[in-house]
Amino acid sequence: xxVLVTGGAGFIGSHLCERLLAQGHEVLCLDNxxxxxxxxxxxxxxxxxxxxxxxxxxxxxxxxxxxIYHLACPASPVHYQFNPVKTIxxxxxxxxxxxxxxxxxxxxxxxxxxxxxxxxxxxxxxTEDYWxxxxxxxxxxxxxxxxxxxxxxxxxxxxxxxxxIRIIRIFNTYGPRMNENDGRVVSNFIVQTLRGQAxxxxxxxxxxxxxxxxxDLVDGMMRLMEGPHVGPINVGNPNxxxxxxxxxxxxxxxxxxxxxxxxxxxxxxxRQRQPDITRARTLLGWEPRVQLxxxxxxxxxxxxxxxxTHHPE
Numbered sequence: 125x126x127v128l129v130t131g132g133a134g135f136i137g138s139h140l141c142e143r144l145l146a147q148g149h150e151v152l153c154l155d156n157x158x159x160x161x162x163x164x165x166x167x168x169x170x171x172x173x174x175x176x177x178x179x180x181x182x183x184x185x186x187x188x189x190x191x192i193y194h195l196a197c198p199a200s201p202v203h204y205q206f207n208p209v210k211t212i213x214x215x216x217x218x219x220x221x222x223x224x225x226x227x228x229x230x231x232x233x234x235x236x237x238x239x240x241x242x243x244x245x246x247x248x249x250x251t252e253d254y255w256x257x258x259x260x261x262x263x264x265x266x267x268x269x270x271x272x273x274x275x276x277x278x279x280x281x282x283x284x285x286x287x288x289i290r291i292i293r294i295f296n297t298y299g300p301r302m303n304e305n306d307g308r309v310v311s312n313f314i315v316q317t318l319r320g321q322a323x324x325x326x327x328x329x330x331x332x333x334x335x336x337x338x339x340d341l342v343d344g345m346m347r348l349m350e351g352p353h354v355g356p357i358n359v360g361n362p363n364x365x366x367x368x369x370x371x372x373x374x375x376x377x378x379x380x381x382x383x384x385x386x387x388x389x390x391x392x393x394x395r396q397r398q399p400d401i402t403r404a405r406t407l408l409g410w411e412p413r414v415q416l417x418x419x420x421x422x423x424x425x426x427x428x429x430x431x432x433t434h435h436p437e
Contacts, residue, residue: 126150128189128231130181130222131196133160135301136236136294138168139338140193140345145171152189156180158210159198164301181218187225191349192233194222197271199238201264201390202307208266215270216277223281226288234290234349235278237356239397240268241293249364249398252293252356275356282354290348295360295399299338299419300426310335310420313371314427317378327389329368334398336361337414337422347408360399361412370416377420 127144131137132153137160144151150173153165157178168174179185181196197214198204204211219235226233242250243258258268281287298310305311316323336359344359365373368384375382404410 125190126152126188127191127193128152128154128187129193129195130154130218131160131194131236133157133162133165133176134195134199135164135299135303136297136338136341137193137195138164138301139299139342140195141165141168141174143342143346145174149173151175152177152187154179154181154185154196156196159200159203159303159306161303181221182213184221184224188229189225189231192222192226192231193236193345193349194219194233195236197236197267199267200303200306200308201267202305203303204267205263211266212270215267215274219274219277223277223287227281227285230288232288232290232349233278234292234345235274236345237275237291237293238267238271239293239295239358239360239399240264241272241275242397243268244395245397248396249362249400250358251400252358252403289354291355291357292345292348293356293358293399294341295336295358295397296333297336297338297341297360299423302423302427304427304430309333309367309370310374310423311427313374314378314424315431317374317382318424318427318431320379320382322383322385323371323375325367325371325384325386328386329371330366331389331395332364332366332398333370334361334364335370335416335419336412337419340412340414344404344408344410347410351408353407357403357407358399358401359404359410360401361416362399362401363416364396364398365416373416373420374424377417377424
């Protein structure tokens with residue numbers, strides 16, 4: 125098939141492009157390089173069925189494709205808060221443009237939504253039926269609310285125009301090619317320890333997250349796209365860790381002597397985030413396979429290589 129991946133030069137998008145090419149598909153990778161990078165897909169340039177186009181999804185584009193994986197949007201607080209209006213436009217206008225394209229060419233479209241639609245959840249773990257607890261005027265709402273609206277648009281195009289849709293709600297994902305400056309907890313801890321700095325933990329480090337390795341996530345995403353279920357479906361690792369436990373795991377793998385320092389908790393930072401993956405297990409036959417320790421080892425090796433390349437001794 126001919127597959128469009130928006131945000132294809134990003135962390136998750138580049139892994140998805142790789143997997144699609146391995147399956148023999150023709151892959152059109154669209155990215156405006158706000159958070160994506162050519163270096164993430166440069167190893168694919170020699171692939172005859174891979175094409176990279178610099179394009180911002182806020183602008184319409186005319187293409188002939190069979191599948192659209194719509195991942196374009198900055199996804200870490202550092203990046204989506206840098207230009208919140210742009211984040212909203214990307215999620216809302218970008219999704220309208222991609223849905224318009226799907227409608228015209230009768231392509232199936234998958235939206236990469238997020239666990240952030242649950243906000244600071246009052247229900248634990250979060251099932252897809254939970255409507256969330258989002259602050260509509262907080263500093264994270266540009267991302268949370270625009271992704272909620274993107275889901276609304278998906279279902280309205282589905283109901284009104286019979287567009288073939290899929291919605292995946294992605295929980296914390298980590299792995300090789302994460303942006304080292306994205307402010308996410310995994311990349312922060314790895315970069316700090318590799319640079320010989322203290323690890324920064326916010327609050328008391330008792331807030332919890334679930335960490336899913338990128339290969340597992342891409343597998344779930346592709347199963348949803350090619351299966352009969354519309355979603356939304358949570359895809360993430362249901363094993364819950366405190367931020368302090370994660371800091372200790374990274375420290376022990378890189379530098380057991382590194383110090384851990386505590387700082388005040390940022391505004392609107394969710395206390396708990398853990399997916400209920402019953403739907404993914406039963407409808408997609410999916411569950412994560414890569415354990416945190418193994419995933420961290422692979423991620424640290426990738427960061428080591430990149431940091432040494434960028435910052436030679």
